[in-house]
Amino acid sequence: MSESGSYYVPHGSKWPIIATIGVCTAMVGGSSLLNGNDMGKYILAIGLAMVVFMIVGWFSTVISESEDGMYDEQVDSSFRWGMIWFIFSEVMFFAAFFGALFYVRTYSLPWLGGEGTGLATNTFLWPEFENIWPSTANGPGEIGGDFKTMGAWGLPALNTAILLTSGVTLTWAHHALKEMKRMQLIIGLALTVALGAVFMYFQAVEYGHAFNDLNLNMGSGIYGSTFFMLTGFHGFHVTIGTIMLLVILGRSIYGHFNPKNHFAFEAVAWYWHFVDVVWLGLFIFVYWV
């Protein structure tokens, strides 16, 4: 609650409008590209460049304001609420794709295989189809042809260990920050970034294995659709998280943050733990069971 009249309300800012124009340009470019217009990729690139420029500029402004001591506890609290609810919105975004996965496994595929109300569908439309998850999960039309599914106990299990470890190193860094052990903070963050990068590398290797050896891609029916959509969006989030950690690492080396004032660190840490938890869901429901 407001204790004093000193809440920081910034004067006009040019960043939001740059953000809007950048995102809009990227979307128009992307749409044109999807519609088969080659100019689209240049428009898309310009838009994305504007977005990157905006992100760097906007965050620089906020970081310098923070370092200048313009933010009191109440502003800090606004940021915290903002980040918490942003992460909640991300949870719901992933929920849509997990929901799709559960729906097809619980309803669509069994119905296509003749269970429940799907008896007539199976008998008259897809008489040969038998529902065996995941091996027949490219549907009765066998969309994408023969494919093999991704096992859980090779790279995915290793990646699980890597992400869980990165959560530990990040927490270690957080404790160091609170106790003002700068060197331990930097080492902890650097380890976390490195683990994130290794995770991404292994994901890339796994995708290569899927494409080249398993004939598994986004077009491999609903198995390929859910597999690549979930792991792809998760990988994208890990990439963003790693970039955010890098920024925090840079700021830590530069001497930012103190035991009382380090919202940015905590926000990134929350985000990283969120990405971590999503991975656990992925490992269990996409790779394992």
Add this chain to the structure above:
Amino acid sequence: MSSVVKDTHHDEHPSGIMRWITTTNHKDIGTLYLWFAMIMFFIGGLMALVIRSELFQPGLQFVDPQFFNSMTTMHALVMIFGVVMPAFTGLANWMIPIMIGGPDMALPRMNNWSFWIMPFAFSMLLSTLWMDGGAPAGGWTLYPPLSLQTGDAFPFLIFAIHFMGLSSIMGAINIVATILNMRAPGMTLMKMPLFVWTWLITAFLLIAVMPVLAGGVTMLLTDKFFGTSFFNAAGGGDPVMFQHIFWFFGHPEVYILILPSFGVVSAIIPTFARKPLFGYSSMVYATASIAFLSFIVWAHHMFTVGMPLAGEVFFMFATMLIAVPTGVKVFNWVTTMWKGAMTFETPMLFAIGFIVMFTIGGFSGLMLAITPADFQYHDTYFVVAHFHYVLVPGSIFAIMAACYFWLPKWTGNMYPETLGKIHFWLSTFFVNLTFFPMHFVGLAGMPRRIPDYSLQFADYNMIASIGAFGFGFAQLIFLYLIIKTIKGGSKATDQVWEGAEGLEWTLSSPPPYHSFSTPPVIK
């Protein structure tokens, strides 16, 4: 760059167009939202008039069926995402910081971004009208496989929805952060005006469901362009799954469109009845109950798709349960008026009109909730009548009531009362002329989203079309009245209305650029 609110010389603001483009002020942004909604209201209204012109008589008169379907689709998208949602966000921006005694919104720069996305997203959406293959014509619900047959408009449609979703989520996060963090000392949660409460709950719904819509339309996009099989049975997916995802978003969405109205009406009725709101805490709990129930009723939009019987029964009873908290609200408004010293200024007329006509929409909703009956009503004009009763004399009337109620506060000028009353009576007459006959043709079996109809429906359709044009032209009075009030008029006092209570009435009319530089004392 830096400024601190307590410095009085910062009350000045930049002038010209850059003031509006770069503004971080909640009142400026609120004004922008409201004007944006007003412009989109007339664009969406024109689309409705194209529909009603074509349906004036049976047969094909003015437009080809594809364009007719584009009009129904775009009318819905514009009115939902471009009018009702931004209008309520505009009201939230203007009123919430004032009502809770805060200096501004919690995250002012993000607030600016939330607004400026809207004109760009809608430019993208409206530009599809001129594209190869025409604007989206598969209905605003975007059901595959029909929506996947959209032409060049398709990716623009999907990205425009992503963009609007981004705006809504950020706007909602900002409102939650503001309400939780910017209240003046002593403004406990249970002292907040109901408009603030209803918006807090609405914002929660927005953050919970807009990302689900984003996920759903992303799956549409990858199904069309990247070979996925989410909604393709041959690949193991299911087109009905899209309907589940869509309505998991879509049902809370309809409460997003109505809950802030409840807040507005709960502010207006006590003012003109000169009595405190009856059952304040039960109003809060009822709003929260409606929000909770909104997550477990979505499949009542899909009774005819062939769900298992258990699903039909569950969603029927869960839906009928919503009538309980909604009934609590209607009861409380009526009880607030009971034995009150009532006067009937324009905002009060719109609020009472809201209660009566929203309740009619609520009752037809209850009819639709009954699964076996819904098999007759599904996809007919009865459904159209139902949701227009809750959205036009519901949400739109509440927005208009709010505009009349707070316009003197915003501008410092009183609006012309007689003209406002004329606007109300014309709107009320014509809105009923438009939508009431739709109940009859719907029950008789006239299907939605078809540009032609059987001869037996001709009379009622002609009446509905006359009503639609009357309602449309009546809104020009509203536009004229607002511009006139902004330009001048008799000066409004700080309290404006005799029975008005709340922090917004303690500030000057119009309020200072930064609302509460020092937090007010809460009684």
